Amino acid sequence: MKKCLLTTAALFSFFAGNLPAMAQTNNERQASSEGGEVYFQNCTAARAAGAAPIRAGEPGYRRKLDRDGDGVACE
Template identity: 70%
Template structure:
């Protein structure tokens, strides 16, 4: 019993300690600019994780930028 608990704690420790490495290798995707802003990622420059043409309304290389009205 103690061996199985020890093994479980060890495996959990491996997962937690390697989560940052695993997460860094996952592609970043925001379905829309509201999600990017909520994550604190906006504005997103071309070449940065999370940038895609679908989020860059004016095709200037900056996605989810704030626009000033009037």
């Protein structure tokens, strides 16, 4: 168990330096629209931010949030 944790910690520390976006919290990513990207972890988060429904082409839209594939997410 200790060896697994050490390996995981070593991998995380290696990749963390190369992925600065991973350092942001989910709330920072959801609230940030100035960076050109809007990300909602799920439809609950999109609704809480007042962004739902999200249409294809709008910031924050992604196929995973569009269950029926009609181009409107979190409806």
